[in-house]
Amino acid sequence: MKLSAKAIFTNLIVIALFIITALAYFNPVLQGKAIFQSDIAQYKGMAKERNDYKETTGVESYWTNSAFGGMPTYQLGANYPHDYVKKLDRLIRFLPRPADYLFLYFIGFYILMLCMKVEYRLAVLGALAFGFSTYLIIILGVGHNAKAHALGYLPMVLGGITLVFRKKYLLGFILTSIAMALEISANHYQMTYYFMLLVLILGLVYLIYAIKDKQLKHFFSSVGILILAVVLAIATNATSLMATKEYADWSTRGKSELTINPDGSAKEINNGLDRGYITHYSYGVTESLDLLVPRMFGGSNHEDLGKDSKAYEFLIGQGLQPSRALEFSKDLPLYWGDQPGTSAPAYIGVVIFFLFVLGLFLVKRKFVLWLLGGTMLSLFLSWGKNFPALTNFMIDYFPLYNKFRAVSSIQVILELCAPILAVLGLRELFKSSVKKKVKMKALKFTGIIVGSVLVLIFLMKGFFDFESFRDASMVQRGFPEDLMAMIERDREAVYVNDTIRSLIYIVLTAGVLFLFLRGKVKKNLVVIALGVLLLFDLIGVNLRYVNKDDFVRSRAVERPFQASDFDTAIQQDKEVFRVFDPQEGLNGARTSYFHNSLGGYHAAKPGKLEDLFEYHLYENNVEVLNMLNVKYIIQQDEEGRSFPAVNDDRNGNAWFVERIQPVSSADEEIKALKGLNSKTTAVVNTKAYPRITKLSYEVDSLAAINLVDLRPDAVKYNYSNSSAGFIVFSEMHYPKGWKSFVDGKEVAHIKVNYAFRGMKVPEGNHEIAFKFEPEVVKTGSQIALGSNILLGLVVLGGIVFSFWKPKRKGAKK
Template sequence: MTFSLKKILPHLLVVLGFIMLSLAYFNPVLKGKSIFQSDIMQFIGMSKQQTDFREVTGEETYWTNSAFGGMPTYQLGAKYPHNYIKKLDLALRFLPRPADYLFLYLLGFYLLLLVLGVDWKTSIIGAIAFGFSTYLIIILGVGHNSKAHAIAYMPLVLSGIILTFQKKYIFGFLWTVIAMGLELIANHFQMTYYLFLLVLVLGIAYLVDAYKKKILFNYFKSLGVLIFAVGLSMALNASVILATQEYVKESSRGQNEVTINPDGSSKEITNGLDRDYITQYSYGILESLNLFVPRLTGGGNGEPMGRESHTYEAYRKLGASPSQAIEASKHAPLYWGDQPIVEAPAYVGAVVLFLFVIGLFLVKGRIKWWLVGGTVLSLLLSYGKNLEFLTNFFIDYVPLYNKFRAVTSIQVILELCVPVMAVFGLVNLFKANRNENDKWQALKYAAGITGGMAIMLLLFKSSFDFSGVNDSFYRQNYGQDFVDAIKADRKSVFTLDTLRSLILVLFSASVIFAYLKEKLKQEWAIVIFGFLVLFDLVGVDRRYVNNDDFVSSKQVKYPFQMLEADKEIAKDTTHFRVFDLTSSGARASYFHNSLNGYHAAKLRRYEDVFDFYVVKNNMNVLNMLNTKYIIAQDEKGNTFSYLNDEANGNAWFVKKLQRLHTANEEILILDSLDTKSKAVYTFGNVSKNQNEEMTELKSFMVDSTASIQLLTHRPNYLKYRSNNKNEGFAVFSEIYYRYGWKAFIDGQESSHIRVNYTLRGMEIPKGTHIIEFKFDPEVVKTGSKITLMSSILFVLLLLGGILYKLKKDSNKLLVSKNR
């Protein structure tokens, strides 16, 4: 027992250290403050209705009416039955946000290095290098929590895979199931997809190694174990995966039938995202160097500059007061790379890159090749349209690659691989049996390459024009002198940060030089490098995410305040929609059933209608969507609500139903369609039997006594009473979604179709009837059953594994005693 405690004590202290480090960086959480994350503010707005419903009823709704006219909540924090892996995730994230994610970064990477055989002391350096990589901190600052969540579990997944390839089949299997289950629960499939690409690279490296060593049987045995493990981890997340898979088909990630743009031009038809949208954020090739020099291309679009800056002087010359100029200079547009907007550079650290280069010369075998392969693949794919042939190949031929935007995000793989290689560079330097000449050669090359790069950048600084893609805007609005001032500051930070990286490289080289000369002990070298990496990365991180980003917890919990316009609208207790012209985000969704919202994966057909008509304030379409109130601003900037008396209401009978043949026809006709008396649908929208019953144009008798009234409305349930002397066709101003919504007439299930491109329609018999719509998605029921059964299976396998291990250890002890 004493021996076991001694063995585990250093790791417990490391974990405690990671907790303290995470809380120290985000220390305002200790005072009860919360970080203000712009994306999370929007998420709260989007999910307010479902959160309120959950608190009031104790039930879960998988549909919300508060955003984009209505959509599933699968990507808005929906909770599923029997999701036990989520409970484990919540237990691991016990620290206040965002310290919890930083802790997961550090812990996961530390465990990965231990699995790779690195000693605990050196593993701490790697954990710090990964956890404080600037991009990983920045995404916490802006609120990309699900992305951070998925990235944090990547090292754990790799650990399980590597353990399995190390022939620790039972332990590797159990670890992989848990780690992959946690990875999937983060629900950021873009990051998981990029992890899969890295795993492919790792798998190829291990396959080549197995072939050379003639141990292919062991390789494929491990592969079989891992496939089973991943399959079980997916089953543990069946509800999340199946619901997402279903939603993707109907979202902007799915195939679009419309072949034209709102301006009438032809549209590229794909089964994923538009090519330009995918590559909108493409990493500049020169910009790659900001991995080494943080503000090589200016840093971010809003760099904090002081009173001594040229930008400050430029604002003063434009007539700003000293306080106004200081405030404006806190957000100087210094970024001059290829991307439209950048919050901060993807800096991995001058010290880390120096050690990475050492690793290139000292590390051998499969680990080198999967780390280098992952790094190169990640960097090349991040170039997007700047390396068009490779990007187009992946978009056109690699499955699912076209489902994700912002190709620069793939650099998370690079940000994982580089610190691992850097750590192994150190490990090889510390190996007593390693050739000393190799170590000196590695030091010479690393210092020459990284230090030489910094010197070359300083020498050839004048060859850069420091012009940004948005400079024309500043030139037009502020004049050429202002642009010249920005360029001067860009040159200044370029020089300062390049010198900074050069000094860090020289200092790092000096530490290794002293160690190789036996002037410095290994333990002290490790301590110094730990502090160097921490100083290097935290020094840059604090420029972008610091205590100034924290506000009172109340402000984060309630991010939107009611305006007078909202208060006026709230007096109306009927069911309707609101269109907010003053905000493009989720502010209106926080208070109302809104046409607005903030999400990267909207329902595809609603997005089409929004882009074609809503954004242009087309009243015909706004009426069809039951937009009773419009929030706008007057000439003085005061917000007011406009009552739209022409809104069609919740449901209405139409006189004519016309069948069209293409999606293009259907969306274009909305501009002139009299939606109060006529509805349209497309041939492929209804079943074969319905098509046979419905002619090209069907007429209905609608007199003044015909009515359809909404009696009850909840996010997932709608109840109407219809009264009509004749058979009729009703249009419901509710977003059509073919999965989950069931319609009933007098308690009997009935079919309904999509009309007017995005709404629901239904034939209703004559007389008085009760009509109900219930959102009861089968995908959640099916997923929950699979999750429950797989959880039971995993527990049985876990217990079996423990019993097997205990029996094996007992047998070893018995054999030892007999000897």
């Protein structure tokens, strides 16, 4: 498929437009500023040791000691050999962050539209609609970069699939392979998984039509080509996929060995996440209407109404200083929906919603079926616990669905499908082959449907009390009930205002299209008018939540945490130990930024460590802290100031024990830690390690073990003992990759005390070394290299074929 010089020039202009638009929206990046993203700040805390080690030594380490007592860096920015897909991704995302992700949204959707034979003007319109969808912007504000990254490549993958089903087999195979490789490399498998649900619906619809049109050979050929493309894409990302799978099995995402809960009751056995955790963020059924009225349910937990709020008037009336009243009214808890909280509504734009409904009447049934099917499925699944029949079915029976949390985020599929159908509907409206009567009828019914919904929403306000289930806790925290009543009035006010706002945009959109059908305005003017309406609509909402105020100096982003006095004091201590901040627990990475921490911030935490917290640490079994070599526990004095309390009872980095307490199951192993004297006794599951038969050891008075070298992926000890002994190490036992050596000779180590490393050692003076050499990285890198070479050859062959084929045809003539 050859591109004319005009087409190439047009596409270059479009790319330039996307670059300018992305930089214009995030214009502070041009001043050297960066957006402060809370999740990225946490990531930097988790990854600091790995990043510092790489910068200092040039060596890529695949283990970090700074978070969760030790874990792989597979999900903390690890770079793998022969990861050429990531290099290609960096070429595409060349703009400063987060403008690079906005550009990716635009260009990905634009490519999809071209694959669907949509002319460039409408393709640009759709790309802007998709890129400025409020959810896609807000995730950039809070730092869900991996999610944004994955969402940017989904339209490209869909474009490749579309080409294959259009019988553009070679081009479709190449685009699907490359786009899917980039999608997987983005490393947000939840978004990829949700997209695959849409592909299943598409495949089912195409199969039905293939049977109807007697095109089964083409259908199965297309499916076969796409499967090969996906397999090749997977293979190019073999290292990251294999490493992630390995870690996931060890994390909270894997199957637990335990069959009891901390209280001793029977534990629900499953291979995924807890049902309540999966559905914790579930969209309310009525709340879904904020797809077309952004603040129908208040918008977010932190709305800025300024001096226009009833809360501001109330506080001024109570004698509060205007500055303090204004500060409060810029952070109003207006959200009153079903979710625990939200940073913004999932608003797709009422203009796009109008065009989406229009598309239902005009677009071919084949496209309507899979786009509407994907939209409705994502909407129903986003309701989570509010639609238990479907949600429980998916959790119980649909493969891998129980591996992902926050089901509300599946609405990203809706946010992809809606602008596609909207643009396709607009394309049909502009076609001269479609009768004017059909177009006018479609516009009429669309106006009636969407207008009626908005009028109904306006009238429904009398049925709501605008109370949130969170309000009671706010009153308990000291919020006056009169102030809460004013906040409820503010919720009602934004409900009404945004409903009227949406009605105005609908009238303007319908009016523009009506004038076009009456021949009063030309197509180009219509496209420009719709583009202006669409941008004013979406950007007007987006700027409420992500704007220049979110940008700070780049230094503040690169160094998101500032050392406190107690951090500085702890850093003066040159021993090797861990620090625990109970205020952070397992949901904060600030401590990891400065010290080797017991806590951290990650969606998939080490499963064994979380078990230790739930079964023991939350029950005040401080022996767990001793085993984890926690020297400093951050506490607060009576005035709320933090200080480091010293734990003098810690076990150290490693210690000899006198006896082994045998158990025969994981349940017995974790229960045995209660009341355990870990300095003298180690608990071993002898069913897992049947060779551990010696249960007592002599530890002479001069026995000692010292840590002599510590790097992220290597540890070295010297020890002396007059008798053969057993040593417990205050390091997390990870079953894959860690090798242990005594005097350079590889020996085995085992899991003890449920989560730690233990080793039998000979008498005398010896050196013990641990090295993290993950086989998964070596094997995966070899697969990735071969697959990237194959993909490169396919692309090269496609380029050669595209030039060779026309010449061959010319020779026949």
